[in-house]
Amino acid sequence: MEDANTKLPDTQPYRVLARKYRPQTFDDLIGQDAMVRTLSNAFETGRIHQAYMLTGVRGVGKTTTARILARGLNYEPEEGGGKPTIHMPVLGRHCQAIIDSRHMDVMELDAASHNGIENIREITDGVRYAPVSARFKVLIMDEVQMVTTQAFNALLKTLEEPPPHVKFIFATTEIRKVPITILSRCQRFDLRRVDAGLLTRHLGSICEKENVTIDAEALAMIARAAEGSVRDSLSLLDQAIAHSGGTIDAENVRAMLGLADRSRVIDLFEAVMRGDAASALDELRAQYDQGADPAVVLSELAEFTHFVTRVKISPAAANDPSATEVEKVRGTELAGKLSMKVLTRQWQMLLKGIPETQTAAKPLAAADMVLARLCYAADLPSPEDLIRQLTDNGGSLPARSPAPSPSAPAPPAPRAQLITSVAQPPMQAQPQPMRVPQADTAALPTRELANFAEVVALAQEKRDLPLKLSLERFVRLVAFADGRLDIALEQGTPQGFVNDLSRKLSDWTNKRWLVVISAERGEATLREQAEARQAAVLSGIRAHPLVRNVMERFPGAEIVDVRDNSPVVTQSLPPAPDENDEPDDAEFYSADDI
Structure with a gap:
């Protein structure tokens, strides 16, 4: 790897960071320890496979790994000798040519443009000849999923029984499109996304070599935006250096990526959790006026929701290296107050609202509507809350509290008024932390049924029309008692009818019901x-x-x-x-x- 601190002559063009700091040995690869360990053991024991399949998302190092692997297969010290190895402390006879993609025994093909059966026939004809100077003739095929089905079939025989001097290395981002007949003949390696903490340290070391000053928050932003892709992170770092002129801070990166301030995202999160729609919409508008993309703001809101959920499930998640200090402190505090049901409900609504905002003609208006739905849902009680309040009030809903101020908006439909009255405590009550109480269903009043006709009437009252029709068409009453129903069934009764009837009667009357199928004929159906x-x-x-x-x-x-x-x-x-x-x-x- 060339010295990063050495100034290039004016005649040489600028090399982007993604190419300048491309790994050249397995020691330079980051985040792929499992693959390196497997290859190291295979090379040391001489169990070198004939074909390798490298798969993973963009920018994790598939093509780079293929070149390093080709170099390791053909590694030969300047003094001669040697054997395939992954330990290459110095450049060998063939290393520089392989790194520059100009070695005649290492062929790199782009399957997007060489995907026909004629191209594969040229390959199968060429592999019959021995390498010119290297130990192995290596064929690297990138984006192999683009090869046609006929071309894959033409490659099968050669891939299964290649000459001993030939090695195949394939790379793909869409492993599902590669035929199973090809995969079964290759040794597969899944290259993982690079952890955000590891990626942050890697970017920090590159900034030191480039004499660039950057703060920790800006590094964390770039690592998060790259989503585990090393190439994407280096491209963003290159852009950030050009944007800031050599001194990078969080504000520069935030403006470059159209991100919102993390502390302001948390403020928005808290406003939504309080159900304060006015504050939430004002905060979104303020961030939009400062250049934040509404869809990105919602994405960061969803990301923080996920962070709080992880902290609630496992407090150790608060030590995530990619999280800022304000996220760790305020996220831990919110995790102790919010229930899992509230967090998961917000996550689901954001998951639906983000693509709506991305595809909307007016993203800000779409994001406003998403926040309005979130704030409204924050005031809705859970079923357990409703049952508890019904129990505490003797089976009736509490009276509505008066409006907080004359300037408050007009109340919605009567149904929404009823729900809101349950969700909000009286004005004189102190605010309580968010929690999910345990429902006491045993305290609910029971309902007595006198005859079979009342059973049918109860099904109609509950608007369960399928059950009502089944009771009228298929049920012959044999005997009736409150809590027990002996019946005979006609042919064509829906499957699971007896279990559904018993369960629904128990739920509707708050008492156990036993439904028995009798061998007697019973009365005629209704x-x-x-x-x-x-x-x-x-x-x-x-x-x-x-x-x-x-x-x-x-x-x-x-x-x-x-x-x-x-x-x-x-x-x-x-x-x-x-x-x-x-x-x-x-x-x-x-x-x-x-």
Whole structure:
């Protein structure tokens, strides 16, 4: 690696940090200890595989590792001899040419532009010949997932049984697109994202070599923005140096990345948790006026929510090296006050709101609406809170507290008023820390049911229409007692009906119900009983002499009930005419009389 402090001649172009500090040995790689240990043991024991598959996200070192691996396979000291090794303290005969990608026995191909079957045939034809000067002929293929299916099939035989002087090294960011037939012939290494703390130290050492002054908070911001990618972090550091002119502080990085101040993000978090929508929207607007991207602000809000959740689950997470001191102190304090249900609810709402903001025509307006939803949800009680307050008030909701000030906005719909009255304590009560009380369901009043008809009525009252229809169509009552129901079932009963009925009756009445399937026939279903009653009414109507005369006068006529939710006849028919009356008198009765 060249000396970073040595000034380049004016004739040489500037080399970006990502290329200038590219690792050249396995000792220079950071964050990939598992892969280095595996390769070291394999090289020492001579168990060198014929093909390697390197996979991982962008910028973690796939192509760099492939070049270092090719160099290790062909490492040969200047005095000659040697063997494949990962320990390369000095440059060997072939090292510099491999580093510069100009060695004739180490071929680097971009699969995005060499993905056809003709290219693969050239490769399979070329590997038959021995290397010119190196120990192995190494083929490095980057973005191998771009190779076509036919080209992969043409490579299979050569990949499975290559000549002893040939080694394959593949790199890909989308391992799922590589056929399993290729993967099964390769030794796979998953390169991991670099930890933020390790990445911060790595960037700090590079800044020292470049004589750049940078504070710890700015380094942490760059490491977080890189998301574990070394190349991305070096590109951002290069941009930060150009942006600040050699002295980098957190304010410069924040302005460059469009980030919000972490302490102000925590202020926004606390305003949302208090349900203070006005303060939350004002804070977002202030950060937006200073150059913060609304979607980035929500992303940082979600990141801090995740941090607080981790600290609540495991207090040791507060020692995260990528977290600032203000995050550690205030995050630990908030973790002790907030419940898991509140944190997870906020996380889910942010997870949905961030992409909405990113794709919205007006991101600030979209972010405002997300914060408004978060503030409204912060005042909503949990089901346990509702049960506890119902229990404490003898089964009734407490009275609404008066409005805090005349300038307060008008109350929402009645349903929202009811929920808000439960969520907010009376004005004279002291504010309590956020907690989730334990529900005491045993103290709720029970409900008595006198007969099977009340069971059906209860299902309708609870608006469980599928259960109500099943009770009417498929259930034959055998015996009824409060807390026990003996029934016989008709064919076509929904699966799991008995368990659902028992569970719902227990929930609705707050007492245990036993539903037993009996071997007896039982009564007719409610639907059969209703049909029988309707048939009896129709039979009585048809037997009336007046109706009989009408039906005889108009063959094919039918009796139809055009009224909703009523029996066929709700009032008695007019008295039957005398036998001496003429049949034609029936024509003078109106439809209402019938």
